[in-house]
Amino acid sequence: MDNRYIHLGVGVSGIRSYSLGICKCFTSTCLVNSKYRELHKIYVASHVDYVIRKFIDNLDILKNPFHTYRSRDRTYYVYKYSDKLWSLLKQIFMFAEFIHSNKKLRYRKREIVENVLSKCRDVDRCIDSIIDTVNRLEFEIRKRRERGKKALLSRFENNNKKCLHIIKKYFSDLENTPTFKVSGIGFAECFEDTTKILRKMFPDDVASRYANSICAGGNSIYLFARDSIIAIDARYSNHDVKIFCDSCIDTPGYAMVKLVGVSMINGYVDRVDWIAVLGYDKHSNQIFLHYVPKTLVFRDAEVCRRWIMGLADNYGNTDSDVEIIEV
Amino acid sequence: MSSPETIKKKVYRQGDVILEQVEISQHDLDLYAKLESNKLEIRSENGHSHVMNSIKLYRYHIGQVVVVEKPTPLVHEQHPTLIIEPGVYRIRFVRDWLLRESRPYD
Numbered sequence: 001m002d003n004r005y006i007h008l009g010v011g012v013s014g015i016r017s018y019s020l021g022i023c024k025c026f027t028s029t030c031l032v033n034s035k036y037r038e039l040h041k042i043y044v045a046s047h048v049d050y051v052i053r054k055f056i057d058n059l060d061i062l063k064n065p066f067h068t069y070r071s072r073d074r075t076y077y078v079y080k081y082s083d084k085l086w087s088l089l090k091q092i093f094m095f096a097e098f099i100h101s102n103k104k105l106r107y108r109k110r111e112i113v114e115n116v117l118s119k120c121r122d123v124d125r126c127i128d129s130i131i132d133t134v135n136r137l138e139f140e141i142r143k144r145r146e147r148g149k150k151a152l153l154s155r156f157e158n159n160n161k162k163c164l165h166i167i168k169k170y171f172s173d174l175e176n177t178p179t180f181k182v183s184g185i186g187f188a189e190c191f192e193d194t195t196k197i198l199r200k201m202f203p204d205d206v207a208s209r210y211a212n213s214i215c216a217g218g219n220s221i222y223l224f225a226r227d228s229i230i231a232i233d234a235r236y237s238n239h240d241v242k243i244f245c246d247s248c249i250d251t252p253g254y255a256m257v258k259l260v261g262v263s264m265i266n267g268y269v270d271r272v273d274w275i276a277v278l279g280y281d282k283h284s285n286q287i288f289l290h291y292v293p294k295t296l297v298f299r300d301a302e303v304c305r306r307w308i309m310g311l312a313d314n315y316g317n318t319d320s321d322v323e324i325i326e327v
Numbered sequence: 328m329s330s331p332e333t334i335k336k337k338v339y340r341q342g343d344v345i346l347e348q349v350e351i352s353q354h355d356l357d358l359y360a361k362l363e364s365n366k367l368e369i370r371s372e373n374g375h376s377h378v379m380n381s382i383k384l385y386r387y388h389i390g391q392v393v394v395v396e397k398p399t400p401l402v403h404e405q406h407p408t409l410i411i412e413p414g415v416y417r418i419r420f421v422r423d424w425l426l427r428e429s430r431p432y433d
Contacts, residue, residue, distance in 0.1 A: 202372075203372060206372075209425075213425050213426045214426060218426060222426075274426055275424075281342070281406075283405065283406050283407055284342060284405035284406055285405075286373075286405075290421060290422075290423045290424070291423055291424040291425075291426055292424050293424050307422075308421045308422055308423075309338070309340060309345055309421060309422075310345065310347070310419055310421075310422055311338065319336075321335050321336055322335060322336050322337075322338050323335040323336070323337050323338065324338050324340065325337060325338070325339050325340075325409065326339065326340035326341070326409075327340075327341055327406050327407040327408075327409055
C-alpha cells in the first residue's frame with residue numbers, strides 16, 4: 001500500500017509562496033524532520049494565488065483533505081497520494097504560473113479559470129482541460145506576437161523612409177558605417193577588443209564604460225559617434241541586426257534622428273536591442289550619440305532628447321512646466 | 328495642465344551642460360551649502376570650457392548649484408553665448424543609458 005501523502009501548502013497572496021510536496025508522513029513533522037522528507041517539492045510565487053485558490057475551492061477532490069495544519073504562514077492540506085492527484089496538482093501549479101507569466105492572460109484569468117473548471121468533472125478531464133487550455137492560449141500568444149512583429153516592422157520601415165532625407169543630409173556615414181567585429185562570446189576578450197577600438201574615439205574612462213556596457217550580455221551591433229560614426233559588432237549568435245530610423249527632427253540648432261537597433265528572425269523584428277539618439281549640433285559642427293531606455297520605443301525623437309536632458313522619465317512622461325533655452 | 332499664471336522652470340542647455348532652475352533659498356544655501364568658487368568652469372571632452380563669471384558656485388546635497396544674481400553670460404568657444412537670468416540653478420549634464428545595467432548614467 002502506498003503510504004505517501006501530498007502536502008499542499010497554501011500561501012498568502014503577495015506574502016508567502018505556495019508549495020507542493022510528497023511526504024512519507026501526514027503531519028507537519030514532514031517539514032522539519034529530514035527523515036520523512038521526499039525530494040520532490042515545487043514552489044510557486046504567492047502572487048499566483050487566485051488560480052490555485054479557485055481550484056482548491058471548486059474541485060471536490062481537493063475540498064476534503066485527509067489532514068490540515070498551519071505552519072509558517074501557510075495552511076497545509078494533506079491528501080493521500082495518488083498518481084492522478086499528484087499530476088493534477090502539478091498541472092494546476094504550472095497553469096497558475098503560465099497565466100501569471102503573460103499580462104494579457106492575467107487580465108482574463110477569471111474567465112480562463114472558470115472555463116477550465118467547468119470541464120473538470122473528474123481528475124482526468126480536469127488535467128486534459130488544463131493542457132488543452134494552455135495549448136490554445138500558447139497558440140493565441142504566438143499569433144498575437146507574430147502580428148505585433150509584423151506591425152512593428154511596418155512602422156520602422158515607413159518611418160525610416162520619412163527620415164531618409166535627414167540621414168542623407170546630416171548622417172551620410174550611417175549608410176556605409178565602418179563595422180568592427182569583436183569577440184562577443186567571452187566578456188574579457190570582448191571588453192579588450194572593444195576598448196581598443198573605442199579608445200581611438202573617446203577618453204579611456206568613456207571607452208571602458210561603453211565596452212563594459214555592450215560586452216556583458218550585449219548580442220547586437222552598437223553604434224558610436226564622435227567625429228564620425230562607427231559600429232561595433234558584438235554578436236555571439238548568428239542573427240540579423242537591422243538599424244532603423246524611427247523619428248527625426250531638423251531645427252536651426254540641431255538635427256536629430258532616433259535609431260532603433262533590432263534583432264531580426266525570419267525577416268521580422270524579434271527583439272528591440274537598443275534605442276539611441278544620433279544628433280548633429282549645427283553650432284559646434286559636432287555629431288553625438290546617446291543611448292536611451294528601450295521603454296521609449298514608441299516615443300518620438302523629441303521625447304528621447306528630453307530624456308537625455310533629464311526632463312522626461314523612462315516612459316517618456318515629460319514635465320510641461322519647463323522652458324528650455326538652448327544653443 | 329499648466330495655467331497661464333504658472334511660472335515655468337527655466338532649463339538652459341549649452342552643448343552637454345544643463346542648468347536647471349531649482350528652488351533653494353539663500354538661507355538654506357548659507358546653512359547647508361559650501362561656497363566653492365565665484366566662477367564656473369566646466370571643461371568639455373574636446374578641451375574647450377563652459378565658463379561663467381561673477382556667480383556663486385556652491386556644493387549642495389543635490390550636487391553643484393550656481394547662484395546667478397544678475398543676467399550673466401555662459402560662454403563656450405564652440406557654442407553661441409547664453410544669457411542666464413538671475414536664479415538658483417543645479418548643474419547637470421546630458422545623460423546616457425547604460426545598456427548593460429538598464430539604468431541611466433548621469
